[in-house]
Amino acid sequence: MQICNVHLFDGEQRHSGLFDIHIEGDRIKSVIPHASVGTTDAPDVIDGAGGWLLPGLIDLHVHLSWNGGADPATDISNASEEENLLETVSNALNYLPHGITSVRDLGTPHDAALHVGKAIARGKLPGPRIFSSGMSLIMTGGHDPFHGLPVDGPWEALKGVRRQVAQGAQVIKISATGGVYGRTEGEGVDDTELRKEELEMIMDEAHRRHVPVTAHAIGEMGIRACLAAGIDCIEHGHFIQPDMAQQMATQGIALVPTFYIYQHLAASPTIPAYARQKAVAVTEQHRRALGYARQAGVLIGAGSDAGSPDTPHPALLEEILALEDGGLSRIEALCAATGNAGRILGCGGRLGTVRPGAFADLILLNADPCQNLHALRDIRLVIAAGRPHQC
Ligand SMILES: [Zn+2]
Structure with missing residues (x-):
């Protein structure tokens, strides 16, 4: 599964630019700069449409x-x-x-x-x-x-x-x-x-x-x-x-x-x-x-x-x-x-972070929480252990 075209706060800092997150099983496989063509319409791809992704x-x-x-x-x-x-x-x-x-x-x-x-x-x-x-x-x-x-x-x-x-x-x-x-x-x-x-x-x-x-x-x-x-x-x-x-x-x-x-x-x-x-x-x-x-x-x-x-x-x-x-x-x-x-929790690098090898516990927001923490109320998608949670 992939989540494409998202801004990123990785649990330590906010990164500039847009990113694609690849998930395999319950883990993050890669975090790479957004490829602007040919990804968002592929099967198993969620278009983040410029939303803000951060760790669960x-x-x-x-x-x-x-x-x-x-x-x-x-x-x-x-x-x-x-x-x-x-x-x-x-x-x-x-x-x-x-x-x-x-x-x-x-x-x-x-x-x-x-x-x-x-x-x-x-x-x-x-x-x-x-x-x-x-x-x-x-x-x-x-x-x-x-x-x-x-x-x-x-x-x-x-x-x-x-x-x-x-x-x-x-x-x-x-x-x-x-x-x-x-x-x-x-x-x-x-x-x-x-x-x-x-x-x-x-x-x-x-x-x-x-x-x-x-x-x-x-x-x-x-x-x-x-x-x-x-x-x-x-x-x-x-x-x-x-x-x-x-x-x-x-x-x-x-x-x-x-x-x-x-x-x-x-x-x-x-x-x-x-x-x-x-x-x-x-x-x-x-x-x-x-x-x-x-x-x-x-x-x-x-x-x-x-x-x-x-x-x-x-x-x-x-x-x-x-x-x-x-x-x-x-x-x-x-x-x-x-x-x-x-x-x-003793899980540094595995929980609370968005990086390869970490658990794919992620949330996608409609606005930037680094600008306004109330953005955390406006959740578009929750992924727990690599699976979208149906809210
Ligand atoms: Zn208590």
Whole structure:
């Protein structure tokens, strides 16, 4: 299959001129300057007619089991395991039509997103590639007990990692601090959760199994503890200070700020009041942290936290727009959801990029997103694993 006559943003930069993309199976075979004669009317050729081609978008932080209602954790706590699985499937089906061809699920009860991801990979369901942690690892009484596996002490932490890897987790998610939305009492964003010995055991065992670790981490001491223990990625990161940003850039530790949702929660009248008040208290600090990270050259990825309160699936476009509002350039915001995201998934050169050998996960837009990010709403064609998706 070929897609001819398209402008190109390749996940790192916008190229001038027009291009033809050849696809073989689920991979890109070649990317060459557009041949102006004799290609567009051949069989198996899609005439891009000067549209804008870019990698399929990647959302690095979703909760497919959550419904994005006012209080999804309560909803899912009242649901049976079967209802939870169906909720997860139905949310996953919402992604491809919006050009999101990969998601990273960071916390799902009963490992539901892991199972759905396997079904999609086997061709049983149409959906995005799902990179899932399954259940997250938390301390007893820690953040997000709704999908957390409590581990107390290094040996339980070790077993937790081994359990999730055995389930097929492609990433280990931990709660290193309290959160905004979580237990209604006795949980502050500055609280550190999981001890040094537990963190070190988790990193050591996960890395021994070639699986990265990412941490829900808001407060400064919790983030510092993760950086010291050898974390691969920080989620949220509100209280990152300039020296910590420098350390992250030097050690290649990524940041997925989930910038949109905290501003949104701070303004939302429908979510539980305790969560709204905590969100209000951290939004300005969040903006500063994003600035420090950008300035230091930290690898920044886009994650929406979709499924969380008042944030239905998908919410990646809102995150990309929020990243621009938070100080990233338009190109940087696009890279956060394409090239950078592929690297954070450990799939640099294969996902989030348009180059020979990469997976043919592509979207074709009617306008140039490098001029206006709202062009991402106007999708003409989605190709997932080399196949056009019927929207
Ligand atoms: Zn989350």
